[in-house]
Amino acid sequence: MxxxxxxxxxxxxxxxxxxxxxxxxxxxxxxxxxxxxxxxxxxxxxxxxxxxxxxxxxxxxxxxxxxxxxxxxxxxxxxxxxxxxxxxxxxxxxxxxxxxxxxxxxxxxxLNNAVADHAMGLMLAAARNTVEGHKMATDPNCTKWPNDTNLGVDVSESTLGIVGMGKIGMKVAQRAKAFDMKILYHNRTKRSDEEEKSLSALFCPKLHNLLAESDFVVITCPHTPDTDGLFGDAEFDAMKKTAILVNVARGKIVNQDALVCALTSGKIYKAALDVTYPEPLPRDHKLLTLPNVIFTPHVASxxxxxxxxxxxxxxxxxxxxxxxxxxxxxxxxxx
Structure with a gap:
């Protein structure tokens, strides 16, 4: 038996x-x-x-x-x-x-590949106005495509800043390299010269240097006491006004009040979030009302x-x- x-x-x-x-x-x-x-x-x-x-x-x-x-x-x-x-x-x-x-x-x-895939998907969706395009294409009152009213921004040949170059961050970099992106990364420790060369990635010891140069910023670092609220007013001030923020890590890494301010004041262009705090956000949360944010419900993996x-x-x-x-x-x- x-x-x-x-x-x-x-x-x-x-x-x-x-x-x-x-x-x-x-x-x-x-x-x-x-x-x-x-x-x-x-x-x-x-x-x-x-x-x-x-x-x-x-x-x-x-x-x-x-x-x-x-x-x-x-x-x-x-x-x-x-x-x-x-x-x-x-x-x-x-x-x-x-x-x-x-x-x-x-x-x-x-789950490294799945999360990296999702990060790229969010980046592309935000850059190319995929959600807005879907709404337009399925609008029952739409009978003609407007000319040049849904222009996106290029991902290829743009600069990507990866915050947290662990195993998921490395996978994001591999995908970004195929898009001919310039890749910057900020991490607690510098990756080996061999790893940097294989990804054509440049180490930024100071986060603000990465933020100032990046067209897209992808957060893949773990949530720790050191990264809690890592993105606040000063970090959004350092970013390009045309920058897009993608977070597939943890919601608490981003100060959401500061993010609302950055998105409504034009400090940054857009955000694409798989994670928030709390999850789900209260239905009356300001972030949910903003036209320049897209969300997925913590499904990167x-x-x-x-x-x-x-x-x-x-x-x-x-x-x-x-x-x-x-x-x-x-x-x-x-x-």
Whole structure:
């Protein structure tokens, strides 16, 4: 007789009926998890908290607002590992989990291409007025294309500034090189000469130097105490009035009040945001009313293949954690 499966905790059944932007798990994800583990849904735990005794692993993520795991850790005395759905763990109290003997992991590398693709997509959509063009083309009252009223700006041969030259930033640079863009980057550390040469990328030790020269600025750095509010009034003052800001990292890196001011006063031309703070923005937020902002709902990594890879990575870490082995992608608490 086969040994019984271990039990893992995931989000609510109601969320899974929607899409994973809300923190739910679509059928393909659930099927992959069920091959290895019994699932305890959060809804079922709330109805019968004693079921928490069975849980040895948990799948968590920034979108799971209804899953109050940190406040309920006492109900999961056998929890050994919590795997985060994504790279960024700024929403995870790693010290708290570690103090309970629970290891935390993330999903690096598997989403780099998808996020870089999305960054380029946002850049192109903002530059070429794709959203405005779609509205015009589908307007029931439009019977003739206006002449030169939807002119965009060139991406090819423009200057791109990448803020955060990690693995995602490197992937963005690879794509930008194919557009014959001049590539500048700002990072905590300079990349190797070989890496810079392969990407034709130039290091800017000072962020403001990058901002002053860039036609497009793409944020791909992690959210940390050092990058919290990194983009404020002074940074927008340093940018070109024709510049377009793209953020596929974390909303808190940008001071949103300063961004509203920059967009309404003409300090910068446009913004394309996959992330905000909070998510979603309150429906009366000023940013949502501006014609020179386009949004996507934190979906930079949201392709089926990428998300399945992320789930697989999470399961690898959960399996190691339950077995008492080192995690392939452990995240350690910052001092």
């Amino acid at each position: 086969a040994a019984p499966k271990k039990c893992v905790l995931i989000t609510s059944k109601s969320a899974s009926l929607h899409n994973d932007i809300l923190g739910g798990y679509i059928d393909d994800y659930v099927g992959l998890i069920e091959k290895q583990y019994d699932i305890l849904w959060w809804d079922d735990f709330l109805k019968n908290p004693e079921l928490g005794l069975k849980v040895e692993g948990a799948l968590i993520g920034p979108g799971v607002r209804q899953m109050r795991l940190p406040e309920n850790l006492d109900k999961f005395p056998n929890l050994k590992v919590a795997a985060n759905f994504g790279v960024g763990t700024d929403h995870v109290n790693v010290k708290l989990y570690n103090s309970r003997g629970i290891k935390i992991s993330n999903t690096p590398n598997v 949201a392709t089926l293949r990428t998300r399945l890879k992320m789930i697989s990575c999470m399961l690898e870490n959960i399996t190691a954690g339950i077995a008492g082995l080192p995690l392939p992608n452990e995240v350690h608490a910052k001092e």
